[in-house]
Amino acid sequence: MSIETRAFTPFQDQKPGTSGLRKRTSEFRRPHYLESFVQAVFLADPPPPGATLVVGGDGRFFSPEAAEITARIALANGYARVVIGQDALFSTPAVSEAIRRLGAWGGVILSASHNAGGPDGDFGVKYNTRTGGPAPQAMGDRIHEITQSLDRYSLVEGLPLDLSRLGARALGSGGVEIVDPVGPYLDLLETLFDFDAIRGLFQGGFRFAFDAMNAVTGPYAVELFERRLGAPAGTVLRGEPLPDFGGEPPDPHLDHLHHLTTRMWSSHPLDLAAASDGDGDRNMILAPGRMVSPGDSLAVIAANADCLPAFADRLPITAARSMPTSRALDRVSQANGTPRVETPTGWKWFATLLEAGRIQLCGEESFGTGSDHVREKDGLWAVLCWLNILAARRQSAEALLKAHWETFGRDHYQRLDVDGLDPAQAEAMITALAATDAETLRARDPSVESVTVLDYVDPVSGDRMADAGVRISLSDDARITYRLSGTGSSGAALRVYIERYAPPGRALHADPVQLLAPLAATALTLVDLARFTGRTGPTSIS
Numbered sequence: 001m002s003i004e005t006r007a008f009t010p011f012q013d014q015k016p017g018t019s020g021l022r023k024r025t026s027e028f029r030r031p032h033y034l035e036s037f038v039q040a041v042f043l044a045d046p047p048p049p050g051a052t053l054v055v056g057g058d059g060r061f062f063s064p065e066a067a068e069i070t071a072r073i074a075l076a077n078g079y080a081r082v083v084i085g086q087d088a089l090f091s092t093p094a095v096s097e098a099i100r101r102l103g104a105w106g107g108v109i110l111s112a113s114h115n116a117g118g119p120d121g122d123f124g125v126k127y128n129t130r131t132g133g134p135a136p137q138a139m140g141d142r143i144h145e146i147t148q149s150l151d152r153y154s155l156v157e158g159l160p161l162d163l164s165r166l167g168a169r170a171l172g173s174g175g176v177e178i179v180d181p182v183g184p185y186l187d188l189l190e191t192l193f194d195f196d197a198i199r200g201l202f203q204g205g206f207r208f209a210f211d212a213m214n215a216v217t218g219p220y221a222v223e224l225f226e227r228r229l230g231a232p233a234g235t236v237l238r239g240e241p242l243p244d245f246g247g248e249p250p251d252p253h254l255d256h257l258h259h260l261t262t263r264m265w266s267s268h269p270l271d272l273a274a275a276s277d278g279d280g281d282r283n284m285i286l287a288p289g290r291m292v293s294p295g296d297s298l299a300v301i302a303a304n305a306d307c308l309p310a311f312a313d314r315l316p317i318t319a320a321r322s323m324p325t326s327r328a329l330d331r332v333s334q335a336n337g338t339p340r341v342e343t344p345t346g347w348k349w350f351a352t353l354l355e356a357g358r359i360q361l362c363g364e365e366s367f368g369t370g371s372d373h374v375r376e377k378d379g380l381w382a383v384l385c386w387l388n389i390l391a392a393r394r395q396s397a398e399a400l401l402k403a404h405w406e407t408f409g410r411d412h413y414q415r416l417d418v419d420g421l422d423p424a425q426a427e428a429m430i431t432a433l434a435a436t437d438a439e440t441l442r443a444r445d446p447s448v449e450s451v452t453v454l455d456y457v458d459p460v461s462g463d464r465m466a467d468a469g470v471r472i473s474l475s476d477d478a479r480i481t482y483r484l485s486g487t488g489s490s491g492a493a494l495r496v497y498i499e500r501y502a503p504p505g506r507a508l509h510a511d512p513v514q515l516l517a518p519l520a521a522t523a524l525t526l527v528d529l530a531r532f533t534g535r536t537g538p539t540s541i542s
Contacts, residue, residue, distance in 0.1 A: 003076045003172065007152045008032035014040070014147040016140040018346045018485070020126030022112045025062055028123040032153070038070050038108065039153035040146040041127045042077040044139055047105045052081040054098045054128075056090020056181055057110030058216040058250070058279040059241035060117035063088040066110050066125070068161050071176050076154040079105070080174045085181030088163050089241060091216045091280030093370070093378035094185035096132035100374065101184060105130050111216075111279035114251035118244030133351025133375030137463040140348075182220050186228065192310035192373055193384050195229060197391040202231045206390075210383065211237045211260050211275040214246040220280065220380060250277050252284035252367055252379075253542055254291060265289050272386060272397050276379035281347075282367040283379035285386055287397035291542075293413045293512075295326030295499075298363030300404050301385045302332045307392035308385060310373065311360065320350060322364035323454050323469055324415075324481040324497040329363070331408040344456045344468035345483060351375045352460040365415065365497060402509070409503040412512045416496040416520060416538035418529065426484055426492035429532035433482060434470050445522050447474040454481075472526060477501040480523045496523050496538070513541075 014021055014037050021037055028034045047053070053074045057063045067088040074082050083102065084090075088110065090098070095107045112124035127135045127143070135143070156172035168177040202208070210225055212218035218239035225231040237259050238246060248256050252275040260273045269288035276283050285292040292300075302319045305311040320341035321329045330340050341359055343349035347370075350362040354372045363369040368377035369385075386397070393400060434453045441448040454468040469483035478500040485493040498519045502508055520541075529535050 002157055003154050004157050005152055005154045006032065006035070008036065010149055010151050011036050011147055015144040016135075019113060019134065020109070020124050022115065022122055022124040025117075025119055025121055025123040028066070029062060034066055034069055034125070035073060035153045035155070036147060036150055037125055037143075038073050039077070040143045040150055041108070042074065043146050043150070044142040045106060045127070045129065045135070047078045049078070050080045051078065051105035052083060052102055053079045054083045054090070054095050054102065054104050054107035055110070056085030056088055056095055058091070058113075059087070059089050059243065060110075060112065060123065060245070060278065061119055061121065061243040062123055063110050063243075064163055066123070067163060069155070070108050070110070071161065071171070072155040072157075073153060075156045075172045075174045082174070082176045084163060084176060084178055086164065086166060086178055089216055089219070090181040091185070091220060093281055093374050093376045093381065094181055094220070095128060096374035096376040097185045097188055098181075099128060099130065099132040107132075109279065113279050114249060114277040114282060116245070116249040117278070121244065128376070131351060131355045131375050133355065134346070134348040136348055136352065136458075136461050137465065138461070182223055186220065186224055188373060189224070189381060189384060190228070192308070192381070193388045194309055194391070198384070198387045199230050201387060201391040202229060206272075207270040208387070209235055209237055209260060209263065209270055209273045211257055211273070212239045213248070213250040213252070213256070213275060213277065214238045214240060214242040215250040215276070215278040215280070216241055217276040217280040217380060224380060245278065252277050252282055253540070255540065257284070260286055272390065274383040274386070277367075280379050281377040283369060283382040284367050285383070287401060290398070290401070292401065293326060294363060294365055294367050294369070295321070295328040295411060295413055296401065296404070297382065297386075298325065298361075298369055299328035299332050299408070300389070300400065301369065301382070302329055302361055303404060303408070304389045304393065305361070307389045310371065314360065317360040318358065319361040319363075320353060320359045321362065322349075323471070324365040324483060324495065325363060326411040326413040326499045327501065328408070328411045335408065344454065344465040347377055349456070349458060349465070352458055356460045358460070405508040406504055409501060410508050411499050411501050412510070412515050413497070413499040414512055414516045414520065415542050416498065416523065417540045417542070418494040418496070418533070418535055419491070419539040421492040421494060421533055421535075423492040425533050426494055429494070429527060429529070430470060430482060430484055432532070433527050434467065441472065441526055444525055445474070447476070447478070447522075448526070449473045449475060474519075474522075478519055480519070480526065482527055494527075494529075496527070498523050
């Protein structure tokens, strides 16, 4: 077996976004495109002798081919061993666990998260470092810089790999090992929760369902809920990973969870329901007749950390949230006497704080929640938190939420998405908003109090995120946060996050949609959406 070097014309469009590089699948299948980015990753973070790389993803179309290409380039660039999840499957939190357990130099995750899959869908590549967390900002910039002039890559030739068969085989001067991606990760989760208490919950007739959305968490969830925890067969819905996710985006959004919403809004709902996304790092929690907002879910976990064995001997824990996430966590942190920690969107900003021991729990606005057990957000971990807390408190999900709001108040919260925008128009819109002072905006809405352009410097790495978003504070303890998303594969997406706080005893159980409707209209007026983009409303609301 020999190493072959192939030449190509450098690509100019390989700048990583919030979570790696995401493009249409057809783009990644162009000659040399995937290879260029992967080669740049290994040049940006060259492995030491004897290094191990972990590879896997969410099982979307093109994953097996991409996993083999990645392994061959890794072995040609100094890696001694490449560990690949069976059938190229590996959830994002499980990759983080494997990197840390194996002492690997890094990991390549083949996923576009919640984006649609299939030949006409999206594909993505993300690099995680030896901490198990996403590559920091500086490394992402370095990868992009390399791609601008990179004109050749090297790979090991040889017979095709059988990714379905467990075991190791030699390839070039190193080797490839196909491993079980599920068991070791679930073994870790079992050390963090009271599985006996959760089993007792199911034995007592607790009615629960988990929608894996035909994505990577299916095999994990069946083994976890139905086998290890004893939930009834059929608890896991859409549990078979499919290359196109069954024709729907693997996005834990109410619009894509008809299996759950029908049951949770029925006259006889389940006690709890949950879902995860394509690569297993996001989650959605549903109580009867109610979606739990990401900020509320994070705050409830923080407020009930004493119920979770992983945190029991190190209370009070310090938790962090991303800037657009609601301030529900801030109320809990203030009550616990712990610091208020806020980061930009993107798990890499949490990862450095987790690695330095500055936080133990964190969450973001797009249904990502996690802790210091790995360096990624973790959908199944978040669901287990809820199950463990309900088992310990002996309360229903609805009673738990109401008790939380009666103690801390409620941050009514909503996200408005405007997708498929022209990038230049979107940038001009946000730039104009950032340059507008509060006095000028008060001409459009007199409740405006301040305008802040969000800027962040990582206290551990020193990496900076300038212009991370624009926040407008309004009277009556309301705020609006605007940012352009970096997780799409084409066009630009405007994310608008609106929230209004209700203190204990005031509007705690109001319908957020009705309560926030005036604020939603204000948000679109202040950003001047119609003038810059021609749009008059959001694409979706969650």
